[in-house]
Amino acid sequence: MIPIWKKIKNKQFSPVYLLYGNEMFLINETKHQLVHHALTQEEMDFNLASFDLEETPVETALEEAETLPFMGERKLVFLHNPLFLTAERAKEKVDHNLKKLEQYLQNPAPYTLLVFIAPYEKLDERKKLTKQMKKQAEVLEAKKLGEKELKKWLKDRAASNHVQIEEEALDHLIALAGTNLMVLTSELDKLSLYALEEKCITKEMVIKLTARSLEQDIFSLVDRVVTGKVEEAFRIYYDLLKLNEEPIKILALIASQFRLIYQTKELSRKGYGQQQIAGYLKVHPFRVKLAAGQSRRFTDEQLSAIMMMLADSDLQMKSNGMAKPMIIEMFLFKLQSIIRKHG
Structure with missing residues (x-):
C-alpha cells in the first residue's frame, strides 16, 4: 500500500480525507503536505477554506466544497472536530445535517479535497456514517507509533x-x-x-x-549510576545545573524514571508484555523497553529503598533546610551505596 504522504507528493489526490488520532504532529504534517502540493501560493487566498464543526454546521462547509474553485483547478476544505464520528455526540453544540453529508460522500465534488480532521483517539465504528467515511475516504490513523x-x-x-x-x-x-x-x-x-x-x-x-532532551539526560544519569560510572553521572548532573535546570525538576524526573523502572518490573512479573505495559502506564513503548533493561539491574529491595530515598529527598527539597543541589548529590551518593551493597 502506498503511504498517504507519498500519494500527496505525487499529486494522487482523493476527494475526501479522514485524518484521525491523537498524534497531532502526523495530522499537521499531512495537512501541510496537502496545502503545499494541492494549491499554489496564489490559489490559497481563493481556494483554501477551514471550518470548525463545533461551531459551524457541516452543511455550510459542504456548500463551500460544492462551489467551483476560483482561478484554479481544485479547492481544499478542512473540517475540524467532527464530533459526530465519535460516541460523544451528546456534547455537540451544533445541529448537523448528516443526511447531506452522507449524500455528499456518495458523490463528492471532483474539484474539491474535503479533509476531516478528527483529533480523537477513537471513532465510533458502529455508526453508519463512520463506516461510510472510512470506506470512501483516504484514511490516516495518526496514533502514537510503536x-x-x-x-x-x-x-x-x-x-x-x-x-x-x-x-x-x-x-x-x-x-x-x-x-x-x-x-x-x-x-x-x-x-x-x-x-x-x-x-x-x-x-x-x-x-x-543530536541535542539531548532533559528526560534523556536524566535517563543517562540514572544509567551511569546503575552501571558504576558515577563520575559520568555527576558530570551530567553538574552540566544540567550549569544550564540552569531547577534541582526540584531534576529530582522529579529522576523519581519519574525510577517509578517507571519499578512499575515495569512489577508488571513484567505479572506477565504483561512491553506493549501492554506501555498502554497501561500511558508511556511510549520505547521508554518501557529501556526501563525494562534497567529494571533487570535492580532487586525488589533496592527499588523499595530507592523509592523511600526519593520520597525523603522530595521532603527535604520542599523544606528550607539543605541547599537543593546538595540534596540530589546526597541522593546520588546513597544510590551508589545501595547498588554496591546489593550488587
Missing part, C-alpha cells in the same frame, strides 16, 4: 531527504532525542543535511549532532 513503526517512519523521512540511516544510528537517535515526532523530525532533518554528501547517517553523526 518502536517498529517509529523506526520505519524515520527511515521513510530520511529517504524523503535523500539519505539512508543506519540501524544503530536509529537506536541512538531515539535514545538521545526521545520519541516526540516534532523533535525527532527536527533532529533527523539536521542530520540529513549533514550527511547529504555521504548519503548515510551514521551512529557517530547522531552522537555528535
Whole structure:
C-alpha cells in the first residue's frame, strides 16, 4: 500500500480525507503536505477554506466544497472536530445535517479535497456514517507509533531527504532525542543535511549532532549510576545545573524514571508484555523497553529503598533546610551505596 504522504507528493489526490488520532504532529504534517502540493501560493487566498464543526454546521462547509474553485483547478476544505464520528455526540453544540453529508460522500465534488480532521483517539465504528467515511475516504490513523513503526517512519523521512540511516544510528537517535515526532523530525532533518554528501547517517553523526532532551539526560544519569560510572553521572548532573535546570525538576524526573523502572518490573512479573505495559502506564513503548533493561539491574529491595530515598529527598527539597543541589548529590551518593551493597 502506498503511504498517504507519498500519494500527496505525487499529486494522487482523493476527494475526501479522514485524518484521525491523537498524534497531532502526523495530522499537521499531512495537512501541510496537502496545502503545499494541492494549491499554489496564489490559489490559497481563493481556494483554501477551514471550518470548525463545533461551531459551524457541516452543511455550510459542504456548500463551500460544492462551489467551483476560483482561478484554479481544485479547492481544499478542512473540517475540524467532527464530533459526530465519535460516541460523544451528546456534547455537540451544533445541529448537523448528516443526511447531506452522507449524500455528499456518495458523490463528492471532483474539484474539491474535503479533509476531516478528527483529533480523537477513537471513532465510533458502529455508526453508519463512520463506516461510510472510512470506506470512501483516504484514511490516516495518526496514533502514537510503536518502536517498529517509529523506526520505519524515520527511515521513510530520511529517504524523503535523500539519505539512508543506519540501524544503530536509529537506536541512538531515539535514545538521545526521545520519541516526540516534532523533535525527532527536527533532529533527523539536521542530520540529513549533514550527511547529504555521504548519503548515510551514521551512529557517530547522531552522537555528535543530536541535542539531548532533559528526560534523556536524566535517563543517562540514572544509567551511569546503575552501571558504576558515577563520575559520568555527576558530570551530567553538574552540566544540567550549569544550564540552569531547577534541582526540584531534576529530582522529579529522576523519581519519574525510577517509578517507571519499578512499575515495569512489577508488571513484567505479572506477565504483561512491553506493549501492554506501555498502554497501561500511558508511556511510549520505547521508554518501557529501556526501563525494562534497567529494571533487570535492580532487586525488589533496592527499588523499595530507592523509592523511600526519593520520597525523603522530595521532603527535604520542599523544606528550607539543605541547599537543593546538595540534596540530589546526597541522593546520588546513597544510590551508589545501595547498588554496591546489593550488587
